[in-house]
Each structure stands twice: as structure tokens, then as C-alpha cells.
Amino acid sequence: MRILVTGARGLLGYHLTKVGLSRGAELFLTARGEAFLSEVPYQSADLTDPEVVQALVQWAQPEVVIHSAAMTLVDACQENPFLCWLHNVTATRYLLGALQALRPQTHFIFVSTDFVYDGFPVVRRPYVEGDYEAPLSVYGASKLAAEAWVRHYPGPWAIARTALVYGIAPTAARDNILTRIITQLRRGQSMSLFTDQFRTPSWAHDVAEGLWLLAEKGAQGIYHLSGPDIETPYSFGQAIAQVWGLSESLLEPATEREWRAPAPRPPYSPLSIEKARALGYIPHSTQEALRQIALMQPEL
Numbered sequence: 001m002r003i004l005v006t007g008a009r010g011l012l013g014y015h016l017t018k019v020g021l022s023r024g025a026e027l028f029l030t031a032r033g034e035a036f037l038s039e040v041p042y043q044s045a046d047l048t049d050p051e052v053v054q055a056l057v058q059w060a061q062p063e064v065v066i067h068s069a070a071m072t073l074v075d076a077c078q079e080n081p082f083l084c085w086l087h088n089v090t091a092t093r094y095l096l097g098a099l100q101a102l103r104p105q106t107h108f109i110f111v112s113t114d115f116v117y118d119g120f121p122v123v124r125r126p127y128v129e130g131d132y133e134a135p136l137s138v139y140g141a142s143k144l145a146a147e148a149w150v151r152h153y154p155g156p157w158a159i160a161r162t163a164l165v166y167g168i169a170p171t172a173a174r175d176n177i178l179t180r181i182i183t184q185l186r187r188g189q190s191m192s193l194f195t196d197q198f199r200t201p202s203w204a205h206d207v208a209e210g211l212w213l214l215a216e217k218g219a220q221g222i223y224h225l226s227g228p229d230i231e232t233p234y235s236f237g238q239a240i241a242q243v244w245g246l247s248e249s250l251l252e253p254a255t256e257r258e259w260r261a262p263a264p265r266p267p268y269s270p271l272s273i274e275k276a277r278a279l280g281y282i283p284h285s286t287q288e289a290l291r292q293i294a295l296m297q298p299e300l
């Protein structure tokens, strides 16, 4: 099966590549930067250019596309809404249009986010697929708008919503909550972490496994792919400090009200993963995932 992975240099894209290779997939990779694996076909492409996107689809001739590329910095999206829309919505539309024209049977798998929910559930329980979406931020709204285009794609499609993705990816341009906390605590610097935001943090490796599962099963519709445990950034920071033997006393509890980031975040957006579990998705607990990362990358 020919599979095109967009955003291949990002945190999730890097893990999608690694998991895909371990499963013997016929991979075609793309991002804006340089190729990073000599043995895997790679095309550098900016998905905001429709001609580049057409050429990319012609080059890869995919049977499956896992569309992971996006502008992912939530505050940058809030401050640059047009740029955010261009990267997250328009680029997705170009990709869907090129597939419809050139490869109309391609299974399109779109990576989305828990930020499509507002975080004020009527009943305080993890969100299930089909719950009402009402994004608070430009980033969340852009991903929901892209989802709407995906739902109109006439070929087979799936939307995989994930949350607070963490892990190690040498090709990724940005840090993530795991690398940020370890770096700061190693330097002996204190760090404020929210106690009033509830998420299901997701190891990038597990999300990648889940996305391959969707591809291999030809799954269609909406799926939540996150970790199984509900954490606040503060409790997640404590777990990281314990696994890496760093000082928990450097972690300072904070609330969003005191902090005021440019983009509002949902206060409570854990994801229920029962639907994906029924398909065979088995993510690691927070503790197991952190221990495995520490075993693989003790020097981190």
C-alpha cells in the first residue's frame, strides 16, 4: 500500500515514519524541510501552493494519505489567523482537491485535535466522537474547518483527534511539553504548569501506531487517538520529574487565569478512546510511556 505522510519532519510525522518503516509500509514522505532518511522517498513541498500539491500527489500516487502537516503553535495561530487558516485549512483543501482530481479512491486520514472542543462539557466526562464541537481558539477553529472539508471529500476518509502530543523527534523544529520540562528542570530553572487544564497526553509513538491502524483497517469516520490517562500539565510534569529523577520542587502550580496566553485553551478536554480501542488501539499509560522514552533516550 502506497502511503503519503505529510508533516513527516514534525513530532508526529517522525514517529509515523518510524512506525511505518517497522511495519514494512511503502512510504512517501513530505514536509517543507530537507529529506532526513536516505532510504525513503521524500519530496520537499509547501502545501499552501496548489501546483506543488498536485505535483506531490502525482509523484506519490498514494492509496492512503496521513495528513499530519499543520501550523501547530496555538498562540502563533491566534496572533496570525490568516496564516493559520492558510496552513491548516487551505492546504488541506488543496490536498483533498488534488486527490479528488487525480486519485479519487485514496483513503484520507486527517490528524486533528482535542481543541475542537470548548472544554466546558455539560457532564464532566471525556469527550466522545460526535460530541458537540465549539473551538475557543483560532487554531481549534482552523482544525475544525479543515475537518469540514474532509467530511465533504467523496472518497474514504477518517479524522483522528489527538491531544497534547509528546515524545522525541530529532527532525522536529519545535519542542513539546516533555522536552520543555526536562530541559528546564535540568537547568535548575523553575517552571509554572497549569493545574486547571485537563488533557489526555499522548505519546507520539502511540498516536502513530493508532494512525497506522486506521490506515490498515481502512477505518472511516471520527476517532479519538490519545493516551489513556487524564493529567493536568502539572501532574504530567510531576510524572516526568519522577521518571527522570529531577526536582519536583522546581514545578510551580499555576492557573490559566493568572497566566493569560494569547489563545484561550479548553479547561477540560480529555478524549475517550473506547472507539479506537475497539479497533485494536492500545496506548501506553503515562507512566509506561515515560519509562519507555527514558529507557530509549536516557541522555535526554
Ligand SMILES: NC(=O)c1ccc[n+]([C@@H]2O[C@H](COP(=O)([O-])OP(=O)(O)OC[C@H]3O[C@@H](n4cnc5c(N)ncnc54)[C@H](OP(=O)(O)O)[C@@H]3O)[C@@H](O)[C@H]2O)c1
Residues within 6 Å of the ligand: 006, 007, 008, 009, 010, 011, 012, 013, 030, 031, 032, 033, 034, 045, 046, 047, 048, 067, 068, 069, 070, 071, 072, 073, 087, 091, 111, 112, 113, 114, 143, 162, 163, 164, 165, 166, 172, 173, 174
Ligand atoms: N503537538 C500536539 O500537541 C498536537 C495536539 C493535537 C493535535 N495535533 C496535530 O497533530 C499534527 C502533528 O503535530 P506535530 O506536533 O507533529 O507538528 P509539528 O511538530 O509542529 O510539525 C508540523 C509539520 O508540518 C509541516 N508543515 C507545516 N506547514 C506546512 C506547509 N505549509 N506545507 C508543508 N508542510 C508543512 C512541518 O514541516 P517542516 O518540518 O518542514 O517545517 C512539520 O513537518 C498536526 O496536524 C496537529 O494539528 C498536535
